[in-house]
Amino acid sequence: xxxxxxxxxxxxxxxxxxxxxxxxxxxxxxxxxxxxxxxxxxxxxxxxxxxxxxxxxxxxxxxxxxxxxxxxxxxxxxxxxxxxxxxxxxxxxxxxxxxxxxxxxxxxxxxxxxxxxxxxxxxxxxxxxxxxxxxxxxxxxxxxxxxxxxxxxxxxxxxxxxxxxxxxxxxxxxxxxxxxxxxxxxxxxxxxxxxxxxxxxxxxxxxxxxxxxxxxxxxxxxxxxxxxxxxxxxxxxxxxxxxxxxxxxxxxxxxxx
Amino acid sequence: xxxxxxxxxxxxxxxxxxxxxxxxxxxxxxxxxxxxxxxxxxxxxxxxxxxxxxxxxxxxxxxxxxxxxxxxxxxxxxxxxxxxxxxxxxxxxxxxxxxxxxxxxxxxxxxxxxxxxxxxxxxxxxxxxxxxxxxxxxxxxxxxxxxxxxxxxxxxxxxxxxxxxxxxxxxxxxxxxxxxxxxxxxxxxxxxxxxxxxxxxxxxxxxxxxxxxxxxxxxxxxxxxxxxxxxxxxxxxxxxxxxxxxxxxxxxxxxxxxxxxxxxxx
Numbered sequence: 375x376x377x378x379x380x381x382x383x384x385x386x387x388x389x390x391x392x393x394x395x396x397x398x399x400x401x402x403x404x405x406x407x408x409x410x411x412x413x414x415x416x417x418x419x420x421x422x423x424x425x426x427x428x429x430x431x432x433x434x435x436x437x438x439x440x441x442x443x444x445x446x447x448x449x450x451x452x453x454x455x456x457x458x459x460x461x462x463x464x465x466x467x468x469x470x471x472x473x474x475x476x477x478x479x480x481x482x483x484x485x486x487x488x489x490x491x492x493x494x495x496x497x498x499x500x501x502x503x504x505x506x507x508x509x510x511x512x513x514x515x516x517x518x519x520x521x522x523x524x525x526x527x528x529x530x531x532x533x534x535x536x537x538x539x540x541x542x543x544x545x546x547x548x549x550x551x552x553x554x555x556x557x558x559x560x561x562x563x564x565x566x567x568x569x570x571x572x573x574x575x576x577x578x579x580x581x582x583x584x585x586x587x588x589x590x591x592x593x594x595x596x597x598x599x600x601x602x603x604x605x606x607x608x609x610x611x612x613x614x615x616x617x618x619x620x621x622x623x624x625x626x627x628x629x630x631x
Numbered sequence: 632x633x634x635x636x637x638x639x640x641x642x643x644x645x646x647x648x649x650x651x652x653x654x655x656x657x658x659x660x661x662x663x664x665x666x667x668x669x670x671x672x673x674x675x676x677x678x679x680x681x682x683x684x685x686x687x688x689x690x691x692x693x694x695x696x697x698x699x700x701x702x703x704x705x706x707x708x709x710x711x712x713x714x715x716x717x718x719x720x721x722x723x724x725x726x727x728x729x730x731x732x733x734x735x736x737x738x739x740x741x742x743x744x745x746x747x748x749x750x751x752x753x754x755x756x757x758x759x760x761x762x763x764x765x766x767x768x769x770x771x772x773x774x775x776x777x778x779x780x781x782x783x784x785x786x787x788x789x790x791x792x793x794x795x796x797x798x799x800x801x802x803x804x805x806x807x808x809x810x811x812x813x814x815x816x817x818x819x820x821x822x823x824x825x826x827x828x829x830x831x832x833x834x835x836x837x838x839x840x841x842x843x844x845x846x847x848x849x850x851x852x853x854x855x856x857x858x859x860x861x862x863x864x865x866x867x868x869x870x871x872x873x874x875x876x877x878x879x880x881x882x883x884x885x886x887x888x889x890x891x892x893x894x895x896x897x
Contacts, residue, residue, distance in 0.1 A: 527720035531734035
């Protein structure tokens, strides 16, 4: 089982990195004040989960991520379809889309905080602005590149304009949405955490911000580790959903074990 | 008198070019197809065979000329026609069965009835038991069969075929040609079959129409094929009548092919 062996080596590599980190900080080659101590970091994580303090923060961050992800994806899908199918709309909105996309959107976080307060919605909105463009562009290009023969065939089989949308454009756009979901879910997470980091009263980003304020580098690392594991889990969920829904795709069949 | 099913009259198709120049693919082309007739269009590459087919399908509005279906002028999609495309036109996200069902679904037929018809047609094209497979799990020949079932389940009066078998290997191809003739003989739809393969055209058709080299392509010769039916496409190719027909039509076609080559060499 080569894949199982790879998994074993992946775990070993992780352990090795932690050992290296531990040795370097213990021998003070890297000052522990700036680089933390892995054992303390792990202990902090353990305290969070056993003491239960982390759950409300984690829940807030995940809710923000989920909302940003869902709203951004649906909006991206709808706008992507609309602009891909309407020449006038895409010609009209093209410069605005480009401008918004090239804008460094993290800068919007303080503005959202002013508009929507320090609660979850300022973070959700930041996440949405990040997720939207990823999904939008992949749907937009995907729909524009739908095989014209597929469209002609559906028309010959009697599809009306509305039916074309439902039977041809939407299913092929869905495939493109899925290809962008990995990036989208990551971006939703980034939006939530950055939003919290720039001003909040709850969430894992808030924990990191607090710890940084008192130079508690171990807690910062603990927060980063928890976030990383969460991001990996979210990505895993997307992969599973993708395998179920895109069974028709070449290469999706046979690697479901 | 048999009824005229499809009538193309003085069709011209001009496409705007990149600069001022416009490309006229077809000019002053006329074609009449009778009920139950199997007509093949042959011509050199790029002579506008597919353009003419798209006009008959209503997918392309001609720049000039008129299209009549059962005597009625055609506006929009030709609802009496089924179209078999050269390249893959199956929806990759639908199984073979769902692909065959799609036209019936679009027409509002109930799901379980559509499913029954689809299964019946899958059986007729020798794909019973493959209904749950997705297109990428089927071979090229099987995908063509699904496409054929997808079109025929709608029971079109006219079947338009654009080099449908050109991507298949030789054995699969003659197999498919025989199956097509077999299906056709059961209810004798009118067929317009576009191909660049003269042997295929003769062995399948009642009539072969030769198109001139493009641009401004038009029919330049019509040859009735009186070979006895039912035919086996690989056996009929060995008969003296076939060879005689092939020689005659090739004389006409050769001139056009040479014109195309001369243009390409310029």
